[in-house]
Amino acid sequence: MTTTVPPPSSPASSSRPVGHSKGTSAPRLHKLLAVPGCKPNMLNDLLLLRPGDGHESPEDNSSSNKHVVFFHGDIQNFQEEMASQPECAPWLAWSLEQVSVTLGRRFPGHHVWVVRASRMYLHKFSGYRHFVDSNMFGAPQHAPYSPDGGALRHLRSLLVHGMERAGLPNTIRAPGDASGTRAGFSLTLVGFSKGCVVLNQVVHELAGALADPRVSDFAGSLSDMFWLDGGHPGGSETWVTDRSLLGQLATSGIGIHAHVTPYEVRDPTRAWVGREHACFVKTLEELGARLYDKLHFVDEPPSIENHFRVIQEF
Secondary structure, three states: OOOOOOOOOOOOEEEEEEOOOOOOOOOOEEEEEEEEOOOOOOOEEEEEEEOOOOOOOOOOOOOOOOOEEEOOOOOOHHHHHHHHOOOOHHHHHHHHHHHHHHHHHHHOEEEEEEEEEOEEOOEEEEEOOOOOOOOOOEEEEOOOOOOOOOOHHHHHHHHHHHHHHHHOOOOOOOOOOOOOOOOOOOOEEEEEEEHHHHHHHHHHHHHHHHHHOOOHHHHOOEEEEEOOOOOOOOOOOOOOOOHHHHHHHHHOOEEEEEEEHHHHHHHHHHHHHHHHHHHHHHHHOOOOOOOOEEEEEOOOOOOOHHHHHHHOOO
């Protein structure tokens, strides 16, 4: 069964395409439910947009070995879930399906993966506890790399199993496989709002992961990381400020992109967010990182509308 995007799709049981009904030109999204991560009981739902399914130029095709992974913020969910919640319905334009299409335009020639948070407390507070220890509201407790779990190992397993589920060639080494990742495999991470906690955890893990031969090739495939208006309900660690962690990030050669709006970095009730962002940028500049930093909507009043719009503008 297929539906178009938009409107909201029907519930799915395990894996199914969403889009490209006969006579439509809507992008084709593949909904992959309950995909296992680094442990069998650690499951996440995924959306996949393949190159070409979003109507890119002819040279963009499904043989591409470039992948983008997006981690969403609060309120965002599958369209049918958002439509059923009065607090979320006004923001349907930022559903996971719609964001997938936006990212397909932003990254032509890439496989676009959207990871749905494993927990949505009160239907609106996203929690990424499979990637980083978090409380019920999604505030993280970051930790160094662990060979038994963590963000990079969980993400690698999700992509391995997601590729299998979607019928894609597996280009990532699975645990215990000595073949390594396929040459040319590249990975871009994009976090929006609460989703930036996953990127921050990756920074905490990077040094240990690069030193572990079981995951070093996957960690080494990171080409770019995009922080889009990061924020969470904790009172600190919205941005990484530890100089030694940022030093590892700077020397890794990963392209670092920080896109923020006044909604997060100029909120006087959460002044630490702006201070931490400034420290993140200043430290990386001093360390000679490949850094791009931009404040969007600088001449407009802070608003949640512009907070979401950064997804389109970055």
